[in-house]
Amino acid sequence: MRLLFYDRISDLVVGESIRGTKTFCLSEEYFRKHFSRRPLVPGVIFIEAMAQLLGWLVIRSHDFRLSAVMSLIEDVKMPPDLRPGFSAEISGRLISTSKSDSLGSAKMSVDGVEIASIGRIIYVHSRAGDPAGLRALFGYYGGADWME
Amino acid sequence: MRYLLVDRVTAVESGRAIEGVKNVAMSEDFLEFHFPKNPIMPGIMLLEALVQLTGWLEAVSSDFKKWFLVSRVLKCSFYGFVIPGDRVELSVGCARAPSKDLSVYTGIAKVNGKRRLKAEYQGNLVDLETIEEVEEQKRFFEILKRGV
Numbered sequence: 001m002r003l004l005f006y007d008r009i010s011d012l013v014v015g016e017s018i019r020g021t022k023t024f025c026l027s028e029e030y031f032r033k034h035f036s037r038r039p040l041v042p043g044v045i046f047i048e049a050m051a052q053l054l055g056w057l058v059i060r061s062h063d064f065r066l067s068a069v070m071s072l073i074e075d076v077k078m079p080p081d082l083r084p085g086f087s088a089e090i091s092g093r094l095i096s097t098s099k100s101d102s103l104g105s106a107k108m109s110v111d112g113v114e115i116a117s118i119g120r121i122i123y124v125h126s127r128a129g130d131p132a133g134l135r136a137l138f139g140y141y142g143g144a145d146w147m148e
Numbered sequence: 149m150r151y152l153l154v155d156r157v158t159a160v161e162s163g164r165a166i167e168g169v170k171n172v173a174m175s176e177d178f179l180e181f182h183f184p185k186n187p188i189m190p191g192i193m194l195l196e197a198l199v200q201l202t203g204w205l206e207a208v209s210s211d212f213k214k215w216f217l218v219s220r221v222l223k224c225s226f227y228g229f230v231i232p233g234d235r236v237e238l239s240v241g242c243a244r245a246p247s248k249d250l251s252v253y254t255g256i257a258k259v260n261g262k263r264r265l266k267a268e269y270q271g272n273l274v275d276l277e278t279i280e281e282v283e284e285q286k287r288f289f290e291i292l293k294r295g296v
Contacts, residue, residue, distance in 0.1 A: 001149040003178040003190060029177075030151040035279035042151070043218040043271075044199065048192040067183075070191055073224045080217035080272045130185075137184065 001029035005049035006090060009056070009142035017093040018057040020142075022049045022108070024084040031084065039084055046078040046116040050106035054092035056142060058102045058123055061094065064131040064138070068102060068123035075119025086110050100125055149177050153197035154238065157204060157292040165241045166205040168292070170197045170257075174232040189230040194265045195221070198255030201240050204289060206273055212286055215276045222252070224267035234259045 011019040024041055031039040051070050058068040092106035101124050107117040128134050159167040172189050179187035199218045206216040230236055240255045250270060257265040276282055 001177050003181040029149045032149070033151040036281055036284070037277075038279045040217070040279065042196060042199075044192045044196045047195070047221070048190065051192070069188075069226075071226050073221060076221035076224070078219060078221075080219040081274070133184075 003048070004052070004141060005045055006053045009053070012057060012060060012142075014057075015061045015094060015097065017091065018053055019089065019091045020053045021087055021089055023087040024082070026084045028084065040080070041082045041084060043078040043080055046108060047073065047076060047118065049088075050090055050092060050108060050116070050118050051121060053090050054094075054104050054106050054121065055123060056138060057092060057094060058097060058104075058125070059128075059134060060138065061097060062099075062125070064134040065128055066099075066125040067128050067134070068125055070121060071101075071124045072122040073118055073120070076117070078116040082115070088115065151196075152200070153193060154200050154204065154292065156295065157201070157289070158296050160205065160208050163209045163242065163244070165239065166201055166208075167240075168197075168201045168204075168238045170194075170236040170238060172230055172232050172234045172236065176232070179232065187232055189232075189234070189236075191224075191226040191265060194226075194230060194236065194257045195224060195255075195267055195269075197236070197238055198240055198253075198257065198265075198267060199269070199271075201238050202242075202253050202255070202269075202271075204292070205240060205242065207276060207285065207289070210273075210276075212276055212282050212289075214273045215279060216271050217274055218269050218271040220270040222268040222270065224265065224269070226265055228259075228262070228264050230257070230259055230264050236264070237261075 006020045009020045055068045088108045095103045156169040182190045203216045237258045255267045
């Protein structure tokens, strides 16, 4: 399983917001045991999708000089029983960010209807050991359009 | 990857609490992307381990008629990294609400007795037979208890 739970970044405003998409298809690895008689998207995958996208906004906003790791999430809602076969739009926004940590929120929607949200997410930062490598990963994961 | 985040169930008290173990191996495929050159078990996979353990608690408590699906995380704190080679001790306790479907669960993950994650969450109880083969699930539970 490639632990990458967004497919594309569609918009990014440094220090403010990010948008992207995630398509859920039946070929995802986690459906092998979730579940045998009925494939349901595990609830935590929605959290990871929102957290990964917002994490890149944090890193991009600090020009790839730091890494961001999730340290707290609160007020999280997700659908417990969605079958694959849909594309979700993810949007995240930064409420505050400093050298040491960031605070934000995020949500996911399908056809304009909100299906999941994180009311509050905190990342702690650490100095990036390889900013150039991080920038290259961002280009591959998110698309070159948002490099500059 | 088989989406099974609990290796062993070590104790269970019907309707109240359950304990288990997740061993983290360098061969876990989610470590390839989390993170490149710095393998750390994703916090969200630890949360999934607790959610799956909650599923086993509800299955045992209902004679394998019910399973648990998470729909809300009230709060989840990530205290420190879990790395390859770690044996994660998982425990889940259940505080029954007036309506059974609104129970609040508290899950804790520790390594060598030190807390790595604590989460409070809620979810839905679904009919197990609608998502899994019940007899197969019973057999697998016996496998999870081996060696205790």
